[in-house]
Amino acid sequence: MMKIDILTLFPAMFDGVLTESIVGRARAAGAVEIEVTDFRRFANNKHNTVDDTPYGGGGGMVLKPEPIFAAVESLIGTTSSDSAPGKPRVILTCPQGTPYTQQLALELTKEEHLVIICGHYEGYDERIREYLITDEISIGDYVLTGGEIPAMAIVDSVVRLLPGVLGNDTSAELDSFRNGLLEHPQYTRPYEFRGWKVPDILISGHHEKIEQWRRRESLRRTWRRRPDLLERAELSSQDRKWLEEMQAGSAGQKESTE
Structure with a gap:
């Protein structure tokens, strides 16, 4: 069974997405385990602050490395520098990342454990990119308020490809982009x-x-x-x-x- 951990500052945003439709049914059937964690509780200060002003000046706030490193390491049971086999893919949703495709979704289905980090504010401390994550993924050339919607898209696209989730596995095989092309027109009754x-x-x-x-x-x-x-x-x-x-x-x- 695949396990997906989502780190976010707004866990309530996932309530409907993870409990309804195909993803909800997949969780109920035991095809996937999905947990949402508020990484603010890993902040190491009395005010639970997870961001700070950028060195060198500039507008906006930047996510601090300490709470995100601590949250990820609590989930994977090892430190980020440990290269033990079976270490999960740690994904950063980011407009600077690799464009998301159906082929990448298929690649991710082969993993046993995914960790998805949802960013906010102006960005991440660069040490998160350099020493913690394995993938940066973008769902398009536009800017969103945070990484929650991209995380939802990744989860939905991966879960529906897991064996048995759709009921009819040929449905996924005929999807647009699966063979590099858009899907053909579909018709049903009435004639x-x-x-x-x-x-x-x-x-x-x-x-x-x-x-x-x-x-x-x-x-x-x-x-x-x-x-x-x-x-x-x-x-x-x-x-x-x-x-x-x-x-x-x-x-x-x-x-x-x-």
Whole structure:
């Protein structure tokens, strides 16, 4: 069973996220153990202060190293300098970090223990980055009030990939980004809604042609919405042929309107 520890100054923010929907069910089923800890209680001063002004001046406050080091070491049962095998991944949610991807989520599912630190204020004392954490992760090029929302996103994306959590494991296998592309369009009943019909191929019963249609539409959607993904996706010769046809068709339409 995977264990996830979250260190935050605002533990109540996680109440709904960790008790509802898929994550809540996964915890109830024993697929994952998740604990939320207020690292303010590890402060070493009478006022429980966890931040201070930055050396060298400047605006804002910086998280002190002592409470965060103490909190993490209390969870992993060793000091940060100990390189014992089985030491958990310690993740810092940070806009300077590695962009979060589905492949990184898959990588994290292989860990037995994750520790996620949610920052606040202007940043962290640099010694936290240098000597405590193993990963810095960013969920996008924008700034949030704190690291709680990125931590929620990481937890949700990892937990849903754990064996048995979704009930139907093929659901995760067909997710967008799993194979480097966006997911193909999906349809369900009714066959016709307000004059809009489901593509006939999907009710043909011809499974091989359906899979070809889905792959082609996945390529089309990725090409239109996230062409950057195609640069690193594994494409077959048939994939490339379909893309060339799409691009040629698009160019032809553009010429006809000029």
